Amino acid sequence: MTSGRDRIRRGRRPLRARAAGAAALAVLPLTILPLAVLLLAGCGTAGYGAPVAPSPMSVSGAAFVSGTLAHRYTCQGKKINPPLNWSGAPPGTKSLALIVDDSSAPITPFIYWLVFDINPGATDIQEGSLPTGARQALNSADHARYDAPCPTGHRHSYRFTVYALSTTLNLPNGAPLQSVWTAIAAATIGRGRIVISGNP
Numbered sequence: 001m002t003s004g005r006d007r008i009r010r011g012r013r014p015l016r017a018r019a020a021g022a023a024a025l026a027v028l029p030l031t032i033l034p035l036a037v038l039l040l041a042g043c044g045t046a047g048y049g050a051p052v053a054p055s056p057m058s059v060s061g062a063a064f065v066s067g068t069l070a071h072r073y074t075c076q077g078k079k080i081n082p083p084l085n086w087s088g089a090p091p092g093t094k095s096l097a098l099i100v101d102d103s104s105a106p107i108t109p110f111i112y113w114l115v116f117d118i119n120p121g122a123t124d125i126q127e128g129s130l131p132t133g134a135r136q137a138l139n140s141a142d143h144a145r146y147d148a149p150c151p152t153g154h155r156h157s158y159r160f161t162v163y164a165l166s167t168t169l170n171l172p173n174g175a176p177l178q179s180v181w182t183a184i185a186a187a188t189i190g191r192g193r194i195v196i197s198g199n200p
Contacts, residue, residue, distance in 0.1 A: 057088040057192030059162050063127070069158055069198040075150040080128035081113065089164040090190045093120045097163040097184050102149060103195075104156040111139045112158075113146040116169050116180055135173040137180035144174040151198035158198055164190030 063070055063082040071077040081100075089096065096118035101109035114137040115130065122131050130136065136144040149158055165187040171180055 054188050054191040055088070055090040055164070057086055057162055057164060057190050059084065059086045059160060059192040059194040061085065061160065061194060061196070064194070064196045067196050069149065069151070069196050073148060074198065075148045077148070078128070079146075079148040081125065081146040083125060083127040084160055084162075084194075085124045086162045086192055087123060088190065088192060089120060092166055092189060093164040095120055095165045095168040096122060097165060097169075097180075098125065099159075099161045099163070099181075099184075100146070101159050101161075102156055102198075103159055104154070109159075111177060111181075112149055113139060114177060114180055116171070116184065120164075135171065135175070137171070137175050138177045140177065149198055156198040157195055159193055159195050161191065161193040163188050 061082055061084050063073070070082070073080060073082045084098070086096075095116070097116040098113065098118065099111060100113040101111045103109055115125070115134050116137060118125075118131050118134045125131060138144055139147055141147050149156065163184055165184065166189045167187045169180065169183045169187070171183065
C-alpha cells in the first residue's frame with residue numbers, strides 16, 4: 001500500500017518525461033487507438049475491426065418497482081437475481097450476454113454478475129436462476145455468480161445491460177472477467193440497458 005505522500009511523489013514526473021510519454025502515444029499505430037476506444041465503448045466490430053454502433057434493444061424488469069432494486073435482490077434480502085426481460089436482438093445474433101454493474105461504486109464499474117453464451121432465442125432470465133447452457137464469468141469479487149448489491153452510504157445506480165453478440169464466446173464457466181468483457185466488446189451487435197436505483 002502506498003501513502004498519499006508516495007502517490008504525490010510519483011505523480012510529479014519531470015516535464016521531459018511527460019512530453020516523452022505523449023510523443024510515444026502519438027506514434028502508436030492508428031489501428032490501436034480505435035481498438036482501445038472500441039473496448040471502452042462496448043461497441044461491436046465489422047470487417048477488420050471497424051467500430052459499428054450496436055442495434056438498440058429493449059430491457060425491462062417487472063420486479064423493479066418505481067425504478068428501484070427491491071430489498072429481495074440485495075445482500076439484505078434473498079440475495080437472488082431479479083427476473084429480467086429483453087427484446088430486439090438483431091439478425092445475426094449467435095448468443096447473448098448480461099452484465100450487472102454499479103456505476104456509482106468507488107471503483108467504477110463494479111460488476112456483480114456477468115452471464116454469457118445465453119441462447120440467442122432467449123428473451124428473459126427468471127428470478128434466482130441461470131438460463132440453460134449459459135455460463136458465468138468471475139465478477140469484481142472473483143465469484144462466478146450473482147453477488148447481490150449492498151447499497152450503502154448513498155443512492156446507487158445499478159445497470160442491467162443485455163448484449164447481442166455475433167458469436168458464441170465458448171469460454172469456460174468462471175472465466176476471468178477481463179477476458180469475457182473484452183470478448184463481449186469485440187462481438188457486440190446489439191445492446192439494451194435498464195438503470196435502476198438502490199437506496200441504503
